[in-house]
Amino acid sequence: MKKIRLFPSLKEVSYHDGESVLSCLEKNGYALPSNCRAGACGECKIKIREGVIDQGFILDMALSQSDRDQGYALMCMAKVKSDLLEIEWADAEARPKLFPPVENALYMLTEKISLTKKIQKIRLRALGTPLRFWPGQYIQLGSVEKKIPYKSYSIANIPNQDGEIILYISRNNEGVTSKWIHDELNIGEKIKIHGAYGTFIGDPSAETPVLCLAQGSGLAPITSLAMAALLRGGFRNPATILFSAKTNEDLFEKGIFSFLESKFRNFRFRVTLTREQNPGLLVGRIPMILPSLYPNLSNYSLYIAGSPEFVADCVASCKKLGARDQCIHTEGFYNQDRVNGTI
Numbered sequence: 571m572k573k574i575r576l577f578p579s580l581k582e583v584s585y586h587d588g589e590s591v592l593s594c595l596e597k598n599g600y601a602l603p604s605n606c607r608a609g610a611c612g613e614c615k616i617k618i619r620e621g622v623i624d625q626g627f628i629l630d631m632a633l634s635q636s637d638r639d640q641g642y643a644l645m646c647m648a649k650v651k652s653d654l655l656e657i658e659w660a661d662a663e664a665r666p667k668l669f670p671p672v673e674n675a676l677y678m679l680t681e682k683i684s685l686t687k688k689i690q691k692i693r694l695r696a697l698g699t700p701l702r703f704w705p706g707q708y709i710q711l712g713s714v715e716k717k718i719p720y721k722s723y724s725i726a727n728i729p730n731q732d733g734e735i736i737l738y739i740s741r742n743n744e745g746v747t748s749k750w751i752h753d754e755l756n757i758g759e760k761i762k763i764h765g766a767y768g769t770f771i772g773d774p775s776a777e778t779p780v781l782c783l784a785q786g787s788g789l790a791p792i793t794s795l796a797m798a799a800l801l802r803g804g805f806r807n808p809a810t811i812l813f814s815a816k817t818n819e820d821l822f823e824k825g826i827f828s829f830l831e832s833k834f835r836n837f838r839f840r841v842t843l844t845r846e847q848n849p850g851l852l853v854g855r856i857p858m859i860l861p862s863l864y865p866n867l868s869n870y871s872l873y874i875a876g877s878p879e880f881v882a883d884c885v886a887s888c889k890k891l892g893a894r895d896q897c898i899h900t901e902g903f904y905n906q907d908r909v910n911g912t913i
């Protein structure tokens with residue numbers, strides 16, 4: 571049996587032919603970073619110390635030639651070819667902390683609501699054993715029978731007894747999966763989902779003020795993280811979500827944030843519009859308005875979710891304002907249709 575060994579902890583897991591290094595480690599509970607799961611974002615880049623892999627098809631932008639020369643590889647698409655693969659990941663104390671993901675968990679679509687012109691909210695109910703997930707993680711949704719590629723969507727709710735999963739689906743006119751969900755998937759239909767995946771899981775016990783920055787459906791993992799942390803008594807210090815929308819019509823789920831603001835005096839939901847003005851709301855892109863709102867972010871924990879460009883601009887702006895690398899957590903929503911989806 572082939573093995574994957576983590577360095578420096580020297581923990582080992584058994585590898586089964588055909589699975590990716592990422593899937594194999596996730597099955598064993600190890601929380602490697604990941605995002606697109608398709609060789610497009612570079613999030614799962616890890617250095618190989620020993621052994622041989624088949625890297626599979628990946629985008630050059632996700633792994634440069636210089637990365638390859640230094641021994642890095644993308645774990646989401648890597649298959650192990652030698653008896654032992656040793657990779658550099660985590661520290662000497664590395665231990666499993668994720669729920670092992672499940673494939674083909676059976677769910678039913680029980681609700682579908684248009685939140686904006688582009689975003690639909692869908693609610694899924696487990697027909698079998700519900701997936702276990704941490705707030706901030708994502709699942710994959712598609713259909714083998716209908717040849718709809720599986721794509722990643724962040725979970726917008728917190729774990730509950732009914733095993734419900736709420737997703738905000740942004741319509742991408744270039745992609746098959748989001749159009750299928752918007753136009754063809756009907757209430758009452760059974761679907762199979764994979765998950766949960768991802769390491770955008772936050773630290774509800776953080777003893778620092780928390781600032782969450784979100785754009786579009788990036789509000790999904792941010793809502794899940796914030797709700798979980800507030801309801802469990804985390805975020806004892808001030809916690810703010812700053813949400814960026816183009817116009818007033820692009821705002822959604824205002825009710826839940828009004829509720830959280832009333833229930834938790836340390837929580838604030840603020841909106842900035844980038845294409846119009848509205849009394850009571852901020853105006854301008856988040857990276858532009860941050861310096862006047864938060865001149866010093868050196869003692870903040872930051873959670874940022876949205877398009878890769880939005881995330882990169884916000885990270886740069888936060889760093890200029892003193893934010894520390896280890897306190898910045900990000901989830902970029904890559905265009906998964908740039909690469910072939912896995913069916």
Ligand code: FES
Binds near residue numbers: 612613644646
């Ligand atoms: S490249 Fe591996 S998760 Fe995106």
